[in-house]
Amino acid sequence: MNIKINHIAKMEGHAGFMASVLDGDVKSAKIEVQEGIRLIEGVLIGREYKDMPIVAQRICGICPVVHNLTAIKALENAMGVAVSQETEKLRTLLECGQIIHSHALHLFFLSLADFLDIDNDIELVKKYPEETKKAIRIREFGMEIVKVIGGRVVHPLTNEVGGFKKIPDQEALKNLLIFSKEALGVSLELGEFFRKIKIPDFERETEYVALSKNGEYSIYGGDIVSSRGLHIPVEKFESNFLELQKQQEVIKRMEHDGKSYMVGAIARININRNKLKGESYRYLASLGWKFPDFNPFHNILAQMVELIHFTEEAQKIIRELLNLNLENALTKEYKIKAGSGVAAVEAPRGTLYYHVEVDEKGYIKNVNIITPTAQFLSNLEDDIAEYIPHIMGLSDGKRQRKLRGFIRAYDPCISCAVH
Amino acid sequence: MAKKIIKVKKEIVVKKKQKKKSAKEGVKKTKGPIKEKKISVKEECIKKPKVAIISLTSCEGCQFALLDLGQKFLDLVEKIEMVDFRLLEDEEDAGMDLDLVLIEGNPVTEENVKTLISARKRSKLLCALGNCAAMGGIPEIKNYQEGKNTIKHVYRYIHGISNPPIKEIDNFVKVDFVFRGCPISGEEFLKYFPELLRGNIPTIPDQPVCLECKKKGNKCLFLDKKPCFGPMIIGGCDAVCPTAGMMCQGCRGLRPGGNVKAMKATLKTMMTDEEFENTTEIYGLRDDIEEAERRQKIV
Numbered sequence: 001m002n003i004k005i006n007h008i009a010k011m012e013g014h015a016g017f018m019a020s021v022l023d024g025d026v027k028s029a030k031i032e033v034q035e036g037i038r039l040i041e042g043v044l045i046g047r048e049y050k051d052m053p054i055v056a057q058r059i060c061g062i063c064p065v066v067h068n069l070t071a072i073k074a075l076e077n078a079m080g081v082a083v084s085q086e087t088e089k090l091r092t093l094l095e096c097g098q099i100i101h102s103h104a105l106h107l108f109f110l111s112l113a114d115f116l117d118i119d120n121d122i123e124l125v126k127k128y129p130e131e132t133k134k135a136i137r138i139r140e141f142g143m144e145i146v147k148v149i150g151g152r153v154v155h156p157l158t159n160e161v162g163g164f165k166k167i168p169d170q171e172a173l174k175n176l177l178i179f180s181k182e183a184l185g186v187s188l189e190l191g192e193f194f195r196k197i198k199i200p201d202f203e204r205e206t207e208y209v210a211l212s213k214n215g216e217y218s219i220y221g222g223d224i225v226s227s228r229g230l231h232i233p234v235e236k237f238e239s240n241f242l243e244l245q246k247q248q249e250v251i252k253r254m255e256h257d258g259k260s261y262m263v264g265a266i267a268r269i270n271i272n273r274n275k276l277k278g279e280s281y282r283y284l285a286s287l288g289w290k291f292p293d294f295n296p297f298h299n300i301l302a303q304m305v306e307l308i309h310f311t312e313e314a315q316k317i318i319r320e321l322l323n324l325n326l327e328n329a330l331t332k333e334y335k336i337k338a339g340s341g342v343a344a345v346e347a348p349r350g351t352l353y354y355h356v357e358v359d360e361k362g363y364i365k366n367v368n369i370i371t372p373t374a375q376f377l378s379n380l381e382d383d384i385a386e387y388i389p390h391i392m393g394l395s396d397g398k399r400q401r402k403l404r405g406f407i408r409a410y411d412p413c414i415s416c417a418v419h
Numbered sequence: 420m421a422k423k424i425i426k427v428k429k430e431i432v433v434k435k436k437q438k439k440k441s442a443k444e445g446v447k448k449t450k451g452p453i454k455e456k457k458i459s460v461k462e463e464c465i466k467k468p469k470v471a472i473i474s475l476t477s478c479e480g481c482q483f484a485l486l487d488l489g490q491k492f493l494d495l496v497e498k499i500e501m502v503d504f505r506l507l508e509d510e511e512d513a514g515m516d517l518d519l520v521l522i523e524g525n526p527v528t529e530e531n532v533k534t535l536i537s538a539r540k541r542s543k544l545l546c547a548l549g550n551c552a553a554m555g556g557i558p559e560i561k562n563y564q565e566g567k568n569t570i571k572h573v574y575r576y577i578h579g580i581s582n583p584p585i586k587e588i589d590n591f592v593k594v595d596f597v598f599r600g601c602p603i604s605g606e607e608f609l610k611y612f613p614e615l616l617r618g619n620i621p622t623i624p625d626q627p628v629c630l631e632c633k634k635k636g637n638k639c640l641f642l643d644k645k646p647c648f649g650p651m652i653i654g655g656c657d658a659v660c661p662t663a664g665m666m667c668q669g670c671r672g673l674r675p676g677g678n679v680k681a682m683k684a685t686l687k688t689m690m691t692d693e694e695f696e697n698t699t700e701i702y703g704l705r706d707d708i709e710e711a712e713r714r715q716k717i718v
Contacts, residue, residue: 006511007505007511009509010506010508010509012479013479034528034530036527036531036581037476037573037574037580037581037582038476038525038527038558039558039570039572039573040557041572041573042564042565042570042572042573043558043561043564043569045564045569045572047560048694048697051697051701054668055701058478059478060479060480061479061481061482061602064478105486109486109506113509119508119509120509121507122496122501125493132493136490151662151663153484154480154481154483154484154487154602155480158665165663165664165665245574245575247578248580250580252574404509415477415478
């Protein structure tokens with residue numbers, strides 16, 4: 001028999017699903033991508049380096065911040081541009097805001113209804129008005145961070161090679177600090193609500209990959225580390241991981257040692273959980289997971305842990321920024337020179353990787369962008385293939401619903417994956 | 420979707436034949452000359468306009484600009500019947516007639532084109548939602564570069580991948596109104612959307628970005644000899660880019676009353692012709708400028 005879903009809603013981009021099952025054996029399980037190509041890497045070639053963050057962040061309307069950050073970091077590495085600690089802190093805070101608002105959206109508005117057997121969010125918000133308010137509030141906190149530092153939520157404006165065009169004023173930062181206290185309280189309340197949700201029992205062992213750095217739950221720097229013992233600098237990513245395109249496919253998939261692997265919140269929690277402190281540490285402990293944790297549905301709760309963590313982290317960084325001279329974050333003069341650079345930043349959905357080559361005049365010669373969804377797509381399919389036998393006893397409608405929920409728990413972004 | 424239902428209980432006079440029709444359209448008072456019958460009608464009629472938000476190939480940032488309005492957006496959704504909004508609803512679009520459809524993104528795949536054309540047929544009004552649908556956006560850059568060959572930088576196997584030149588949606592369907600910008604401005608959306616729900620097509624005032632930029636108290640970038648497209652671009656974005664220290668790159672499109680020739684002459688001292696042309700490519704402005712220049716020559 002074939003299991004077919006024409007169109008999976010409530011996620012970014014267009015995709016369906018197709019599986020074929022013979023005598024209880026899953027012969028194939030495939031996400032069918034229906035997204036058109038925009039050729040972002042192609043259109044960048046021959047353009048001035050300054051256009052790259054502006055163009056590349058438009059890969060994604062939900063995570064433009066991380067595309068902007070990674071593009072800029074790769075360009076700085078290519079041209080040997082150093083930036084101040086104030087710049088790095090502002091950028092890390094931007095990424096905290098990015099992850100907070102993306103997670104809040106996914107957790108509550110895209111994925112939650114699947115676990116409560118509700119069809120659409122209009123119904124969801126009617127049934128859970130208080131929780132809706134909280135989800136919106138915490139999302140607003142993430143968005144406010146991006147707005148204050150980046151100048152705008154969707155496609156931010158201030159960050160560029162060498163630093164920031166404009167820095168936030170002290171007053172705005174102080175208001176953010178006040179907001180962060182409220183946001184932390186709200187995120188803990190939301191955490192209590194999510195803890196009570198019934199998550200299906202399902203496990204499949206896989207390899208987790210995330211950025212890791214001594215002493216911190218890293219998102220803006222660090223090495224590439226895997227749960228199977230790999231530890232390499234970001235520069236070695238492309239020589240250790242294989243990017244491949246199947247004929248007629250518009251997503252270039254990734255594999256490690258010939259196998260699929262997983263990135264994103266659940267990967268980060270598995271790899272970096274020991275670096276969590278305070279409320280996020282306590283919340284994770286209260287979930288009672290055994291590590292390594294291989295339940296892909298736990299990605300939802302892993303995002304909840306991170307929602308708390310990045311709210312605490314944002315608060316910490318805002319306090320530090322209030323004691324620093326932000327003038328140092330303003331763009332300083334630098335020399336344009338030829339070079340090749342790579343960078344990786346933790347996006348809400350996993351490690352985002354950029355590789356860029358520029359010529360001596362600053363024109364782009366080559367670009368490669370590897371997104372989280374492109375990395376975990378095969379892992380998702382492998383998971384589903386193993387999950388399907390667990391739900392074969394259900395009616396067609398219920399089975400489809402479970403599958404949609406499974407796919408959405410991964411938080412795929414098809415727009416990013418195709419770009 | 421839960422529907423706010425207007426209950427109508429009225430003693431009215433209807434012609435027998437019209438009874439069914441009236442039930443569909445809402446209750447009308449009619450005077451039937453021959454066979455009149457006094458009946459009591461308890462009717463439940465849905466008066467909310469039917470709206471769909473459809474995304475073609477895009478970053479979906481304009482939909483997020485709507486969602487980012489938070490409670491304001493949810494309040495707005497209460498006033499309409501959302502027939503299709505994939506970001507929030509799992510139900511498949513049943514293909515019913517629409518009062519208003521918002522189209523985001525570029526028609527790239529054959530499916531995109533079909534969706535666009537069918538949306539036009541189903542809807543009384545069709546609006547472009549953002550720069551890609553209205554002006555071609557970032558993907559249009561390939562039209563100015565290697566066109567069909569740009570794909571070779573990205574994919575090894577290109578057979579079977581849909582790769583048409585990028586065309587704005589008004590090349591395929593009639594567009595009644597354009598929400599401008601990359602992304603659109605949520606606040607501006609709230610301003611014009613209610614008017615569209617009433618079936619009216621709003622007009623965006625022919626004012627440059629500079630007007631709002633001045634109101635914001637920004638120092639004009641020209642004073643620092645820095646380029647900016649503000650004077651020739653239609654405002655309504657609250658000058659968000661110059662306020663963040665960035666030049667206006669024209670994502671909202673040319674003002675009807677803007678003077679492209681004069682603008683180019685002013686910018687000559689601040690950027691080379693090549694820089695000017697490259698910058699106009701980012702948001703699909705270049706073809707519009709070329710057309711404006713042709714028109715200016717004719718005049």
